[in-house]
Amino acid sequence: MARIVIVGDVGGCAEQLERVVLPLADDPDTVVVQVGDLVDRGPDSSAVLRLVEERLPTGRWIQLLGNHEAQYLGGARFWRQELAVDDAARLTTWWLREWLRVAAAVRTADGEELLLCHAGLTVDTWRELGAPVTASTAAGLLNTRPEPLLWGYDGPLWAEAGSRLYPSWLDDIEALPFSQVHGHSTVVDFTTEGYVCEERIRARTTVDWAARHTMTRVSGGRFVGVDPKHGTSGAPRWAPLVLHDAHLIA
Template structure:
């Protein structure tokens, strides 16, 4: 059992990451899981990568780094962001990918026994079927970490699925219930700056939001989908928190 700290998208905001991560790394029983999108948009992508590189070197078992679509541009996906990383930072991402320091997924179990698959954008029903319909989050994470092509780069795959129209609706509309919960970044169902919902009523009726932490929780057939992207934008969110799971277990 340990304390698992799940950090949402960083988007080049090194100061915001540092403020959240440093207290967690001082706890010897804490494991940080970062859901990807370390880079782009914010003022200091290089600073973010330097911080993560230090943690992956100093305590690799206590930092789980996942890939987001912004990292995917340098690892096999198509380029879409107009401000590319420098060559050294792009090479660093490629080294992490080639040495398995950057993964697609992990799985966790809470103290109450809930299992969550953790990815950048979540897996839809179609993606779950393409994986062979795994019944546990651990199996799903293991299968995703084999880097299945072309699912990994699909516009509704685990790096690109949008929360409301793709991820949640696929499970709400589908004939099967989700076998496990999910924690993801990439997109959300609210505007934090306007404190307003941006999703259909079907999803809103099943959802709650923590405006201060910048998390949303959507219930689908008894399991939870938790979105942790704080939407830092260009300058960083004025307040936000990681998702902290006390007495949890890292499964995969």
């Protein structure tokens, strides 16, 4: 058993990452899973990549792929400001060494299985994967890097929580086969502490406004959103999601 620390989108905010996460990451009994979007928007993507690269070889930092990294690995370019050449090359190296993964799976202390990927699995994407019944199987299938599913705008790097991911399960007869943790988007506005989703999602959602996490229950499990929405300068307060006595299963 270990402590699993799940970190939402960093978005180039190196100071936020260093101040909040790295003291936890350097504990030998802790495994960090970062859900992607390390780069862009914030002031220092290069520093973020350097901080993470120092920890990747330890095996206690699991780095997932976000849509912002995917631009440099086969996905469509959409962000107007490109990374420095050396930083883009660094991402390519991580991808080739399999230091960048698409998904991970965790089992909590009470036995709940959680699939972790950047934007989450919609019903349609789950079915395209063969309708896996466990989080570990789903993570394994995603880590084969299935194309074009991987780069599609409804796929695990792009699906929007409030408009596509959660409704896809609420509209379908299927129960969620396992719970999911994702970054990428959220169903609230942390600045105004208001909801930006339809009422049926709001009714199922609880929010930790200080940590900037959301939890939305659906049939069969739950979605946990961990994107803190740092913006260009970093959230004034936020925290990673910490799971005690949990362990990686994929």
